[in-house]
Amino acid sequence: MKTLLAEMQQLNAGYGSQAVLENVNLTIAAGEVVAVLGINGAGKTTLIKSLLGLMPYQCEHFSLLGYQQHDQRRAANIKQQLGVMLQLGSVSATLTVAEQLLVFRHYYANPKSLAELLEIADLEAVQHHRCGDLSAGQQQRLLLALALCGNPRLLFLDEPTVGMDIHARRRLWQQIAELRQQQVGMLLTTHYLEEAEQLADRVVVLHQGRVIANDSVSSLKSRLNYQRIRCRSSLSQQQLWQLPGVVDVSSERLLTITSKSAPDTLRALLNQDPDLQDLDVQMLSLEHIFLHLTGGQA
The missing domain is CATH 3.40.50.300 (P-loop containing nucleotide triphosphate hydrolases)
Known part of the structure; x- marks a missing residue:
């Protein structure tokens, strides 16, 4: 010790x-x-x-x-x-x-x-x-x-x-x-x-x-076991929000989807948009954890 x-x-x-x-x-x-x-x-x-x-x-x-x-x-x-x-x-x-x-x-x-x-x-x-x-x-x-x-x-x-x-x-x-x-x-x-x-x-x-x-x-x-999915997709914001596990959707240079169940989100996403491009899946960074804990204040 x-x-x-x-x-x-x-x-x-x-x-x-x-x-x-x-x-x-x-x-x-x-x-x-x-x-x-x-x-x-x-x-x-x-x-x-x-x-x-x-x-x-x-x-x-x-x-x-x-x-x-x-x-x-x-x-x-x-x-x-x-x-x-x-x-x-x-x-x-x-x-x-x-x-x-x-x-x-x-x-x-x-x-x-x-x-x-x-x-x-x-x-x-x-x-x-x-x-x-x-x-x-x-x-x-x-x-x-x-x-x-x-x-x-x-x-x-x-x-x-x-x-x-x-x-x-x-x-x-x-x-x-x-x-x-x-x-x-x-x-x-x-x-x-x-x-x-x-x-x-x-x-x-x-x-x-x-x-x-x-x-x-x-x-x-691990306490906030979300993942970020970045990609280019032809699906609308409304369609993306309806995917299983999705808790946030934003769009800048790439589409960013935050999911509490990334495998389920990805399966549904690829099923609905087989032409998906530039796919990248990452764990949330400490910055995202901090923003979540403090109610979005940075």
Whole structure:
């Protein structure tokens, strides 16, 4: 059984009289990537801030790195083992990349080397550039390097790939996979559902401040066992809706049929339209599961 790095039960948090999170339960184990999904305002960042003690909260039970947490204060030995990459993070515009990393790593008792941090973030070529001159993607990669300075056991990544190009994003995915192998626990928030599907061992869906799903991607998919049929067909929308198992029909470049019984739908479809073209059948993606769970809100 894996070591639990974070466990909270019945978390409530908000701003003044405005409740943001209600009765949230969450665990993060060593070597586990937990993706927290939700529309803007669902409470993702509030959840991270509560875990870090950056805002008031109430919690029935809260354990962090094996220590019971009774209030917002975080002991120094706990802070040393946390890495944080917040969505609105910032760096000193006048320091160079190398200088920023050297300053930050001195906060930790067992930091990664400058060379290792530059390699992780792919910033060797710009290490002598001032941080204010970096592109948005380079700044995001620097924030990742800063989050990893102290060799954290538990890492918080709030929208980490915003502003990154596809190559930088894939490189970060690789880094997350390597950190998982090193038994680092990670909490990831992202609007890129493909990212969550690729990286997460478990997905937590927040909706209106409550957890409405907490399971692996494969389990979530099996819970909503629909499939998508894409094709070109001469049948009318009315005829398609009358096929067995059909729960949705849409038409863009290709006709898309969502079915809760794809074999039955396909048999009837091919029987009525033997000249069907460009047929493709797929399981629903995490995006479709998310839209279903949240009532179509993305």
